[in-house]
Amino acid sequence: MLHGIRILDLSRVLAGPLATMTLGDLGADVIKVERPGSGDETRAWGPPFDERGEAAYYLSVNRNKLGIALDLDLPADRATLHELIAGADVVLDNYRRGTLERKGLEPEQFLASYPKLIWCTLTGFGPQSDRPGYDYIVQAESGWMAVTGDVEGEPTKAGIALADVIAGKDTAIAILGALVARDRPEHPRSVAERRLFVSLRQSAAAALVNVAQNVLVSRKEASRWGNGHPNLVPYQLFLAQDRHLVVAVGNDGQWRACCRTLALDSLAEDTALATNSGRLAQRERIVATLSARLAERTAAEWIERLDVAGVPCGVVNSVQESLREVEASPLTGVAPSVPGTVRLPPPRLDEHGDMVRSIGWGAFGALRSAG
Numbered sequence: 001m002l003h004g005i006r007i008l009d010l011s012r013v014l015a016g017p018l019a020t021m022t023l024g025d026l027g028a029d030v031i032k033v034e035r036p037g038s039g040d041e042t043r044a045w046g047p048p049f050d051e052r053g054e055a056a057y058y059l060s061v062n063r064n065k066l067g068i069a070l071d072l073d074l075p076a077d078r079a080t081l082h083e084l085i086a087g088a089d090v091v092l093d094n095y096r097r098g099t100l101e102r103k104g105l106e107p108e109q110f111l112a113s114y115p116k117l118i119w120c121t122l123t124g125f126g127p128q129s130d131r132p133g134y135d136y137i138v139q140a141e142s143g144w145m146a147v148t149g150d151v152e153g154e155p156t157k158a159g160i161a162l163a164d165v166i167a168g169k170d171t172a173i174a175i176l177g178a179l180v181a182r183d184r185p186e187h188p189r190s191v192a193e194r195r196l197f198v199s200l201r202q203s204a205a206a207a208l209v210n211v212a213q214n215v216l217v218s219r220k221e222a223s224r225w226g227n228g229h230p231n232l233v234p235y236q237l238f239l240a241q242d243r244h245l246v247v248a249v250g251n252d253g254q255w256r257a258c259c260r261t262l263a264l265d266s267l268a269e270d271t272a273l274a275t276n277s278g279r280l281a282q283r284e285r286i287v288a289t290l291s292a293r294l295a296e297r298t299a300a301e302w303i304e305r306l307d308v309a310g311v312p313c314g315v316v317n318s319v320q321e322s323l324r325e326v327e328a329s330p331l332t333g334v335a336p337s338v339p340g341t342v343r344l345p346p347p348r349l350d351e352h353g354d355m356v357r358s359i360g361w362g363a364f365g366a367l368r369s370a371g
Contacts, residue, residue, distance in 0.1 A: 050331070076102070170203045240295060
């Protein structure tokens with residue numbers, strides 16, 4: 001899909017490497033540049049480590065890349081980087097503001113010199129901020145933690161680095177859009193149009209979607225709903241006889257089907273509950289009644305019945321249970337979520353350094369010919 005597109009990855013940790021891995025999954029040629037000696041910080045973020053000593057965290061977002069280590073304080077390594085930038089379609093970095101400029105690597109100068117180059121910088125809090133972008137801080141400041149967790153409990157972060165993940169996907173989308181626009185000959189893109197910025201903070205704010213809109217429309221502060229939903233009832237976690245499951249009623253037809261399946265005639269016949277607004281007004285009654293009924297049988301029995309009736313539902317799987325249902329590898333991670341392929345394992349530190357120094361972007365062609 002992106003065959004022949006060259007992505008130079010100057011990023012590290014999670015959001016940036018996830019973006020470039022996604023583009024690599026789509027077929028782009030990606031070269032990952034790391035600092036000598038230590039490389040990407042996530043190489044040390046373990047245990048767990050695999051049998052080669054590579055951290056699982058690093059492995060999760062770095063497949064489909066070649067790896068080179070460059071010391072940007074050395075003229076020879078800066079010259080290598082210049083050559084790679086000159087041959088790239090896209091450069092992605094997540095350096096702190098001013099870092100590249102102090103080393104004589106100003107993105108705007110490269111953009112002016114190479115009219116087809118796109119340069120994207122991923123930041124924590126926008127291009128004018130010097131604050132480091134850490135997922136936990138962004139989850140706190142974006143309002144996510146205020147609406148996550150038990151109703152009477154403390155604010156809670158998501159169990160995964162979701163702000164990083166969303167920002168990484170936003171970055172991939174921004175780059176894809178810029179590539180499409182760049183290749184329209186009727187409207188050449190200026191330096192400013194090819195200079196992209198994505199921030200974790202803005203991605204997290206945009207990801208509030210309906211929660212944000214509830215606040216904007218109602219002019220009231222959002223609340224925590226635990227495992228419930230602010231706009232739908234019943235749409236939450238329940239405990240069956242043996243394990244937890246989720247029932248998610250999204251419309252009035254599903255509500256009627258749910259009542260029939262659970263044999264809850266008292267709820268089905270109550271016209272006040274016929275619409276979602278009415279159910280919201282009687283949240284506690286509905287939840288208590290469903291909780292008592294669902295506790296009478298195993299989750300598997302209820303899932304089978306609710307599925308037949310067309311009521312959205314599911315068990316709460318562990319991560320291991322979830323991974324049994326998808327393609328996943330200890331070396332290359334979970335299979336691409338986009339229509340892509342896994343072609344290369346995550347590179348060892350400077351694994352392809354000699355080849356890239358010797359033939360630059362031609363290393364991909366050499367590997368394809370050899371393989």
